Amino acid sequence: MKSPKLLAREVSLLLRSIPSWVTAFFVASLIAMNLLANKSIGGLPSWLALDAGFIFSWVAFALMDITVKRFNARAANILSFVAILINLFVVFMFFLASLLSGEWSTSYNENGQSVAELNNAVNQIFSGSWYVVFGSTMAIIISTVFNNCLNATIGRALKKDNFFAFAFRSYISTFLGQFVDNLAFAFIVSVHFFGWTVTQSIFCAMTGAIAELLMEVIFSPFTYKAVRSWEKQNVGQEYLKFIEENK
Numbered sequence: 001m002k003s004p005k006l007l008a009r010e011v012s013l014l015l016r017s018i019p020s021w022v023t024a025f026f027v028a029s030l031i032a033m034n035l036l037a038n039k040s041i042g043g044l045p046s047w048l049a050l051d052a053g054f055i056f057s058w059v060a061f062a063l064m065d066i067t068v069k070r071f072n073a074r075a076a077n078i079l080s081f082v083a084i085l086i087n088l089f090v091v092f093m094f095f096l097a098s099l100l101s102g103e104w105s106t107s108y109n110e111n112g113q114s115v116a117e118l119n120n121a122v123n124q125i126f127s128g129s130w131y132v133v134f135g136s137t138m139a140i141i142i143s144t145v146f147n148n149c150l151n152a153t154i155g156r157a158l159k160k161d162n163f164f165a166f167a168f169r170s171y172i173s174t175f176l177g178q179f180v181d182n183l184a185f186a187f188i189v190s191v192h193f194f195g196w197t198v199t200q201s202i203f204c205a206m207t208g209a210i211a212e213l214l215m216e217v218i219f220s221p222f223t224y225k226a227v228r229s230w231e232k233q234n235v236g237q238e239y240l241k242f243i244e245e246n247k
Contacts (some may be wrong), residue, residue, distance in 0.1 A: 003229040006246065010239075014075050015082065017087040022063050026079060029059035034136055038125050050211055058215040060140075061177055064148055064228040065216075068132035071236055072243065073152035080144040084137060091133055098127035135189035139181045147177030166224050167217075174216050179209040 002010065006163035015023065060083075067076040107119035151173035158165045186201035198202075216223075230236065 001029055002246070009080065010242065010246075011078055012238075013239050013242055014071070014078055018067065018071070018075075018079060019230070019235065020099075022067065023079065023083070026060055026063050026083045027086050029056045029063075030083055030140065031090050031233070032056040034087070034091070034128075034133075035125070037136070050208060052214070054208060054212050056213040057178065057181070058174070058219075060144070060145060061174045061212070062170075062216050062219060062223050064144060065151055065166075065174065066223050066230075068148050068151045069155065069166060069169075069227045070230045071239065073148040073183050074130035074243075075239070076146055076148040076151075080140070080148070084140060088133075091128060094126040095128065098123040131189055131193055139184035142184050143177045143181030146180050147173045150176060163221070163224050166227070167220055170220060170223075171213060171217065175209050175213045178212045179205050182206075182208045185238075 033053035033056040035053075036055060037051045039052040041050045041052055060080075064076045064080065067079055103114040103119050104122040106122060107114045107116075109115055149189065151169050154169040154172060155165075182205035183201060186196060186205055190204075191198070191201055192197040
């Protein structure tokens with residue numbers, strides 16, 4: 001167990017070492033997926049249940065995979081926890097904004113009059129529900145730690161270091177990590193508050209994980225190229241040296 005001072009030094013050094021766009025996209029993906037989760041996607045087969053949050057949920061896992069590849073699972077966990085804390089801060093600020101008096105632009109009808117029901121509906125989207133915030137936070141904590149540790153474990157077992165090895169470790173950890181994320185949220189929230197059955201929870205977690213995995217498969221050549229460029233440019237070398245000296 002590292003001392004608080006040494007841990008603070010590690011976190012500070014890591015956040016300086018990870019390219020800023022990674023942290024920015026990670027935080028943005030968490031905020032976006034929570035907001036978009038309020039919309040269910042229609043027109044899908046009866047066996048496939050997805051909300052619009054899946055458009056962004058794969059982004060966080062893809063970014064964790066390249067962080068694990070270049071740094072380590074611990075670094076990816078720290079990045080995840082920092083992003084989660086920022087997301088909770090934003091959720092709180094959204095809640096405060098929903099309490100302010102006034103009308104949202106989308107609440108006005110064609111006659112230029114604000115419709116109270118529409119205004120209240122938008123406020124409810126941004127104010128959120130405590131159990132949804134709690135469930136999504138717990139789910140992402142559990143799934144990110146699981147994903148990062150699994151990705152690192154598979155990576156240590158592989159002998160080659162090429163795109164196929166990167167894809168293999170990333171696809172397996174992402175699929176199982178997304179499944180754990182979806183299942184944890186379903187058991188914490190959907191079963192208790194939305195009346196889902198265990199069977200529904202498992203099946204929806206599985207189909208959601210498949211859909212989210214497909215998104216990462218499409219973009220994996222780009223993430224692999226990014227992490228390769230980090231290695232060639234020695235990005236994060238100061239952090240890696242710090243970790244080596246403080247094992």
